[in-house]
Structure formats: C-alpha cells, structure tokens
Amino acid sequence: MLQIGMLIYPSMFDIDLIGPQTFLSRLGDAEVFHVWKDRAPVVSDLGLAYQARHDFASCPENLDILFVPGGLKGTIPAMRDPAVIAFLADRGARAKYVTSVCTGSLLLGAAGLLDGYRVTSYWMVRDLLPLFGAELVKERVVIDRNRITGGGATAGLDFGLTLASVLRGEDHAKTLQLLVEYDPQPPFDAGAPERAPSSVAAGIRQRRADELQAAREAATAAARALGKV
Amino acid sequence: MLQIGMLIYPSMFDIDLIGPQTFLSRLGDAEVFHVWKDRAPVVSDLGLAYQARHDFASCPENLDILFVPGGLKGTIPAMRDPAVIAFLADRGARAKYVTSVCTGSLLLGAAGLLDGYRVTSYWMVRDLLPLFGAELVKERVVIDRNRITGGGATAGLDFGLTLASVLRGEDHAKTLQLLVEYDPQPPFDAGAPERAPSSVAAGIRQRRADELQAAREAATAAARALGKV
Numbered sequence: 001m002l003q004i005g006m007l008i009y010p011s012m013f014d015i016d017l018i019g020p021q022t023f024l025s026r027l028g029d030a031e032v033f034h035v036w037k038d039r040a041p042v043v044s045d046l047g048l049a050y051q052a053r054h055d056f057a058s059c060p061e062n063l064d065i066l067f068v069p070g071g072l073k074g075t076i077p078a079m080r081d082p083a084v085i086a087f088l089a090d091r092g093a094r095a096k097y098v099t100s101v102c103t104g105s106l107l108l109g110a111a112g113l114l115d116g117y118r119v120t121s122y123w124m125v126r127d128l129l130p131l132f133g134a135e136l137v138k139e140r141v142v143i144d145r146n147r148i149t150g151g152g153a154t155a156g157l158d159f160g161l162t163l164a165s166v167l168r169g170e171d172h173a174k175t176l177q178l179l180v181e182y183d184p185q186p187p188f189d190a191g192a193p194e195r196a197p198s199s200v201a202a203g204i205r206q207r208r209a210d211e212l213q214a215a216r217e218a219a220t221a222a223a224r225a226l227g228k229v
Numbered sequence: 230m231l232q233i234g235m236l237i238y239p240s241m242f243d244i245d246l247i248g249p250q251t252f253l254s255r256l257g258d259a260e261v262f263h264v265w266k267d268r269a270p271v272v273s274d275l276g277l278a279y280q281a282r283h284d285f286a287s288c289p290e291n292l293d294i295l296f297v298p299g300g301l302k303g304t305i306p307a308m309r310d311p312a313v314i315a316f317l318a319d320r321g322a323r324a325k326y327v328t329s330v331c332t333g334s335l336l337l338g339a340a341g342l343l344d345g346y347r348v349t350s351y352w353m354v355r356d357l358l359p360l361f362g363a364e365l366v367k368e369r370v371v372i373d374r375n376r377i378t379g380g381g382a383t384a385g386l387d388f389g390l391t392l393a394s395v396l397r398g399e400d401h402a403k404t405l406q407l408l409v410e411y412d413p414q415p416p417f418d419a420g421a422p423e424r425a426p427s428s429v430a431a432g433i434r435q436r437r438a439d440e441l442q443a444a445r446e447a448a449t450a451a452a453r454a455l456g457k458v
Contacts, residue, residue: 046254140414158414184387186386
C-alpha cells in the first residue's frame with residue numbers, strides 16, 4: 001500500500017492540498033494522511049481547521065510520496081522553522097517521490113531537496129528557486145527523476161492528475177479525470193503573468209511586496225544554512 | 230457586506246466546496262460561512278471534518294449567495310432529507326443568487342428552485358434535471374437570471390471565477406485568477422464524457438450503476454413531492 005504523506009501547515013492554501021488530494025485519495029491501495037509538527041488543528045488560509053493524523057515523530061519513516069502544499073503567508077514562517085526543515089530533509093531523503101505545489105517548493109528547497117533538480121513553483125516566487133541550487137522551469141508540472149513540482153495553487157489539479165498517471169498509468173488517471181469532470185474552461189485567460197493584464201500582475205506584486213521581500217529573506221537564510229550562498 | 234452561505238453535508242466532494250471558496254473568500258467585503266443542519270463535524274468524501282458556522286436555524290435569513298456543492302454519495306440522502314430541502318427552499322426563495330456545482334443542482338432542483346431555469350450539473354446525473362422542470366444545458370457554467378450552476382466537481386473553479394466576475398467585475402476576477410495561477414493544463418483530455426475513452430466512461434457508469442439508480446429514485450420522489458411528475 002502506498003504511503004502518501006501530505007504536510008499541512010498554518011495558512012497553507014486549501015486548494016493546494018485539496019486539488020492534489022482529489023486525485024491521490026483515489027489511487028486505490030494507497031493511504032493518504034496529513035502530517036504536521038503537532039496534533040493541534042491547523043488553520044488554513046480559508047480559515048478551515050485541518051487535523052493531522054501524524055506528527056513528525058509518528059509519520060512513517062519511508063514514504064512513497066512526500067507532498068508539500070503552498071500558501072506564501074504560511075510558507076515563510078515554515079521555511080524558518082528548524083523542525084519543519086529537519087522533517088522534510090529526513091523523510092525527503094528516503095521518499096520515493098518528493099513533490100510540491102506552489103510555494104511548497106520553497107520548503108523542499110530550504111530542506112536541501114531540490115539541489116540539482118529542474119523544478120517549478122508559484123509565479124511570484126519561482127525566481128527564488130536557484131538559491132537552492134535548483135533550475136527553474138516555467139511549466140505547469142515539472143518531473144525530474146523523483147522530484148515532481150507544480151506551479152501555483154490550482155496547478156495542484158494538473159499535478160495530482162500527472163502523479164496519478166505516473167503511479168497508476170494513463171487509464172487510471174483518465175478515469176479520475178472524468179470522475180471529477182476535469183475539463184477546465186476558465187472564463188478569462190489571466191492565469192499566467194505573461195497573459196494577465198499587466199496592471200493585474202503589477203497590482204498583485206505591489207500589494208504583496210512586503211511578503212515577497214520576507215520570502216526572499218527567508219529563502220536566502222535557508223540557502224545560507226545549506227551552504228549554497 | 231455580502232453574506233455567502235455554503236451548504237456542507239456528509240460525503241460532499243471537498244473540491245466542490247474548496248474550488249468555489251478559493252474565489253468567493255477573496256471577494257472583499259464578504260462573509261463566507263458553512264451551513265449544516267447541526268454543529269456536528271461534517272465528514273467529507275476525503276474524510277476531512279468540516280465544522281459549520283451556522284445551523285439551519287441560525288443561518289441568516291437573507292443570503293446574497295446560497296451555494297450547494299455536490300458529491301453524489303452524499304447528495305442522495307440529502308435529497309431525501311426534509312430538513313435539508315426545507316432549508317434550501319426557504320433561503321433559496323430569498324437569496325440574491327442561487328448556485329451549485331456538480332450534483333448540488335439536484336438538491337436545488339429537489340427544493341423546487343430550478344423550475345423553468347436553464348441549468349447544468351455533473352455529467353453522470355444531468356439528465357435528471359428535467360424532472361425538476363429545469364432545462365439542461367451542457368456547458369461548464371450556466372447563468373440564467375439569478376441561478377448559476379456549474380458542471381461536475383472541478384467546474385467549481387470556473388464557477389467561482391465566473392461568480393467573482395458577476396459580483397465584483399472582470400478586473401477583480403482576473404486578479405484572483407492570477408493570484409491562484411489558474412492556468413489549467415490537464416495532461417490528458419478525458420474530462421468530458423464526449424472526449425474520454427469510451428471504455429473509461431462506460432467503466433465509471435458500470436461501477437456506479439447502483440448509485441445512479443438511487444439518485445434517479447430520489448430525484449423522482451422529490452419531483453413527485455413538487456408535483457412535477
């Protein structure tokens with residue numbers, strides 16, 4: 001039975017977790033569980049309370065999949081938390097697949113798990129990945145050996161479907177895709193910074209400038225601890 | 230401030246709730262809350278526990294948005310539950326927008342809220358909508374006056390973005406789209422029954438034949454109670 005450990009943490013983006021889990025919980029013969037440093041409820045970006053099944057000590061030693069969701073507001077303090085980084089480095093070193101969506105890749109990078117790998121991340125922070133020795137690839141989902149990373153937030157659906165295909169084959173993945181009618185038709189074409197109105201992208205960058213600066217500082221500190229900068 | 234009431238119920242599909250809420254919780258000047266008949270934790274399809282903020286009695290009388298997610302296994306008993314149907318009929322009669330994703334439309338229909346409206350639903354059950362006097366439209370998101378309905382499960386993202394645009398305008402919606410990098414790129418084109426391999430669609434229908442039959446019976450009973458059949 002596959003052991004799939006999904007990190008949860010305060011202020012994580014709900015869609016980053018639920019998107020992938022929509023597919024990963026339907027692989028058959030797989031156990032999907034949430035992991036956090038303790039068993040206190042984890043309050044997400046949407047204000048929902050998630051209860052980890054495992055803490056860092058009880059989490060199985062050998063995971064088939066280690067997954068990390070994003071959500072920048074929560075990713076920043078998690079990057080600075082030695083217990084989180086030590087957990088990811090430990091389980092990531094032995095997991096069959098080391099995976100993330102959105103800013104979750106910053107946590108994998110801070111744990112030293114992306115050095116020398118081609119990876120992607122959320123559009124606003126993806127230029128930070130080279131700090132960790134990773135090579136940025138601007139694609140929706142990037143597979144490099146056993147690292148599978150997705151772009152921002154909603155990329156978790158494409159990520160989950162891709163991972164389902166890797167683990168169970170195309171027929172199973174297509175069955176899951178039809179089961180959840182994943183035939184996306186966004187009413188606008190503003191989901192990538194290259195195609196959104198420039199005022200929209202600039203507005204987001206401006207409103208989140210402080211957060212982006214904090215992310216850069218946390219990533220730089222983590223890279224320094226890894227001896228990368 | 231907008232009052233957005235989202236029904237939650239046992240075995241609902243998580244993505245049906247989280248997809249729309251990803252957008253609806255970022256409208257600004259809006260209060261988004263979950264509603265269920267009581268305050269006991271509601272266990273979803275993924276096994277997560279959701280805690281309603283309001284029960285049917287405490288839910289605000291006049292909602293701006295009434296939203297119902299899907300998840301067929303849970304929709305069927307909810308269709309047969311007089312308290313659920315009475316709640317939806319009551320709040321739906323006064324809500325500014327009456328909305329659903331996936332099989333949630335069966336609950337709206339059972340509450341008599343779709344009679345004479347053009348609507349959509351999950352591909353496997355959408356042929357049941359005419360039982361409620363509704364006209365089926367095979368589109369991802371359908372707007373007819375103040376009824377806004379989405380297709381299956383993951384259509385909640387397109388639905389949420391569409392509703393954000395209706396409520397706050399295109400610029401706001403595009404900002405949300407970029408914020409969550411909603412630039413979907415499914416690795417396969419199997420998300421619609423017309424394009425999935427025929428063996429995939431047939432396999433799903435076969436494995437869920439009993440559930441589909443139960444849905445048809447529950448919908449027929451509800452239609453009868455409404456005097457429609």
